[in-house]
Amino acid sequence: MSIQLAWRKSLNVVMLSLTGLCALITVSALFFILGYLVWNGGKDLSWNFFTHLPAPVGEEGGGMANAIVGTLKLLLLAAVIGVPLGLLGGVYLAEFGGRTLPFLVRYTADLMNGVPSIVMGIFAYAMVVMPMHHFSTLAGGIALGVMVIPVVLRNTESFLRDVPRSLREGSFALGANKWRMVASVVLPAASRGIMTGVLLALARVAGETAPLLFTAFGNRYWSPGFNQPTSSLPVIIYTYATGPYEDWHRQAWAAGLVLLGLVLVTNILVRAFLTRGTAYERT
Amino acid sequence: MATTPNAVTPADVPRNTRTLPRRWAGADEIAHLITMIAAGALLLIAVLLVYQLWVLSAESRHKFGWSFFVGTTWDPVSGDFGALPFIYGTLVTSAVALCIAVPLGVGAAIFLAELAPPKLSSSLTFVSDLLAAVPSVIYGLLGVFLLVPLMRTTIQPALKDVLGFLPIFQGPSYGIGFLTAGIVLAIMIVPFVLSVSREVLLAVPRDQREAALALGATKWESTWKVVVPAARIGIFGSVFLALARALGETMAVTMVIGNNPRISASLFSPGYSIASVLANEFSEATGNLYLSALIELGLVLFLLTFVLNGLARLLILITTSRGSGVLPT
Numbered sequence: 069m070s071i072q073l074a075w076r077k078s079l080n081v082v083m084l085s086l087t088g089l090c091a092l093i094t095v096s097a098l099f100f101i102l103g104y105l106v107w108n109g110g111k112d113l114s115w116n117f118f119t120h121l122p123a124p125v126g127e128e129g130g131g132m133a134n135a136i137v138g139t140l141k142l143l144l145l146a147a148v149i150g151v152p153l154g155l156l157g158g159v160y161l162a163e164f165g166g167r168t169l170p171f172l173v174r175y176t177a178d179l180m181n182g183v184p185s186i187v188m189g190i191f192a193y194a195m196v197v198m199p200m201h202h203f204s205t206l207a208g209g210i211a212l213g214v215m216v217i218p219v220v221l222r223n224t225e226s227f228l229r230d231v232p233r234s235l236r237e238g239s240f241a242l243g244a245n246k247w248r249m250v251a252s253v254v255l256p257a258a259s260r261g262i263m264t265g266v267l268l269a270l271a272r273v274a275g276e277t278a279p280l281l282f283t284a285f286g287n288r289y290w291s292p293g294f295n296q297p298t299s300s301l302p303v304i305i306y307t308y309a310t311g312p313y314e315d316w317h318r319q320a321w322a323a324g325l326v327l328l329g330l331v332l333v334t335n336i337l338v339r340a341f342l343t344r345g346t347a348y349e350r351t
Numbered sequence: 352m353a354t355t356p357n358a359v360t361p362a363d364v365p366r367n368t369r370t371l372p373r374r375w376a377g378a379d380e381i382a383h384l385i386t387m388i389a390a391g392a393l394l395l396i397a398v399l400l401v402y403q404l405w406v407l408s409a410e411s412r413h414k415f416g417w418s419f420f421v422g423t424t425w426d427p428v429s430g431d432f433g434a435l436p437f438i439y440g441t442l443v444t445s446a447v448a449l450c451i452a453v454p455l456g457v458g459a460a461i462f463l464a465e466l467a468p469p470k471l472s473s474s475l476t477f478v479s480d481l482l483a484a485v486p487s488v489i490y491g492l493l494g495v496f497l498l499v500p501l502m503r504t505t506i507q508p509a510l511k512d513v514l515g516f517l518p519i520f521q522g523p524s525y526g527i528g529f530l531t532a533g534i535v536l537a538i539m540i541v542p543f544v545l546s547v548s549r550e551v552l553l554a555v556p557r558d559q560r561e562a563a564l565a566l567g568a569t570k571w572e573s574t575w576k577v578v579v580p581a582a583r584i585g586i587f588g589s590v591f592l593a594l595a596r597a598l599g600e601t602m603a604v605t606m607v608i609g610n611n612p613r614i615s616a617s618l619f620s621p622g623y624s625i626a627s628v629l630a631n632e633f634s635e636a637t638g639n640l641y642l643s644a645l646i647e648l649g650l651v652l653f654l655l656t657f658v659l660n661g662l663a664r665l666l667i668l669i670t671t672s673r674g675s676g677v678l679p680t
Contacts, residue, residue: 087461087466089458090457090458090459093455098482104493104497152389153389156385156388157386164382173394176397178664183657184599186630187400191400214396277602278626282633306606324488327486
């Protein structure tokens with residue numbers, strides 16, 4: 069074996085192992101993050117965490133019940149605002165669209181998807197907080213809802229497009245109108261995929277902090293209704309982690325574990341169950 | 352078709368005998384209209400977003416003009432606002448992040464697309480997708496309590512020992528600063544580089560690889576000299592996409608960059624970024640000019656990511672449309 073060949077072969081082995089190392093580092097980052105959070109946050113998770121309000125500043129103990137409820141309320145608002153608009157918009161792009169408008173909508177959706185979340189916060193601030201003159205759950209929900217729309221829209225469109233032609237033709241042949249065909253044949257056939265997109269979009273905004281900082285703001289107490297500032301898990305993690313108290317730091321870890329658990333479990337369940345098998349052959 | 356006696360035109364059907372499907376024909380129009388309004392709502396939101404950013408930043412734009420971008424003072428008390436330290440911080444942290452994330456992400460993508468057996472490849476991609484789903488504030492949490500002390504006690508002194516002659520690795524080790532923020536950002540954007548690069552690598556036709564191997568190339572040579580160049584444009588696209596993410600990333604950066612508006616050649620020095628100053632000061636901005644200056648920063652951030660995203664999508668589209676890949680969303 070010539071020296072040149074030996075060199076090429078060893079370069080081959082070295083570089084290929086390096087790519088494997090890159091993959092290993094990337095993948096182990098997730099396990100490291102998860103493990104570190106369980107290690108640090110697990111021991112401070114208690115029943116109180118889920119049922120009590122935050123303790124007064126400086127005192128130990130207390131929980132984050134209001135932040136958990138706040139996050140759920142924000143997600144509810146985000147779903148109510150984002151899902152119908154995204155879903156119907158997706159139906160339009162896949163089923164009814166002409167030429168110019170769908171192109172424009174598709175391009176805008178991709179653009180909106182890339183807009184930094186903090187800019188969405190400014191938008192909600194300008195649209196809701198400024199006219200109302202105070203922070204509110206509503207403003208936070210709108211900020212998150214606007215972020216949900218483009219994700220659901222693009223996802224719905226792509227799953228609707230995957231529904232085979234034969235199903236549509238079959239329903240036309242039975243005498244259905246276009247909207248009957250869409251509502252009772254195409255949408256049910258694509259429902260799993262659409263559901264996946266909706267849940268993943270909600271899981272994504274559940275962890276968003278930046279757009280909530282000056283919309284939902286924060287609250288040390290319960291926030292009745294939708295018209296007052298509310299606490300939320302991501303914001304309270306930020307506040308507690310950057311705060312000066314040792315006890316706050318411990319609670320930030322616990323809250324981080326809860327938030328990460330929520331997001332990861334949703335992601336894993338949705339990806340594992342909803343995407344497995346569809347009502348029709350995927351091409 | 353005049354010879355088909357059974358052909359019935361809509362006009363022939365008497366109104367009172369309309370069958371069920373025909374009664375619903377008008378519903379098609381209604382459904383079309385409703386869905387069109389929903390799709391139009393997104394356009395309306397986008398237009399409103401740009402409009403609000405433009406109008407609300409008017410005061411600052413008129414007062415400072417272009418000097419907003421070169422001014423280095425940020426003084427809310429005297430009403431003097433210059434954005435350069437923030438723009439600098441955003442660009443420097445993103446550059447550091449790209450230096451780490453691009454080799455790592457592209458390397459991992461090569462492994463997943465070219466070497467790993469399909470089952471391993473898909474499960475590793477799944478893990479990488481999960482990594483992309485981890486909320487930014489969680490990265491910030493780990494950054495504050497794990498990476499910052501580690502940087503202060505170990506990594507920064509070590510870098511100073513070895514590469515201390517470079518101006519970027521000089522100055523005291525605070526732990527916080529551009530370098531720390533860049534590293535956190537890098538971990539956050541690797542999944543984006545990885546998934547898009549993998550997609551474009553897989554889109555390169557199989558016969559290209561086989562031809563190279565048949566000519567006697569090693570696996571690495573076929574990958575590096577044939578497959579990667581063929582996917583080059585798409586990989587650039589993935590880099591732009593990741594860059595757009597890094598520029599707009601807020602929480603993790605805010606928690607570790609140090610929040611100090613100054614320009615320094617040293618990566619160890621604390622700094623500030625556009626997104627961080629928005630996160631920290633927006634809710635307590637007093638006075639219209641202050642708020643307007645912050646919103647102008649938001650406008651700058653919006654325009655930057657707008658251009659980068661557009662460019663990225665174009666590049667990815669060019670590469671994947673040549674092969675069989677799909678445009679990742």
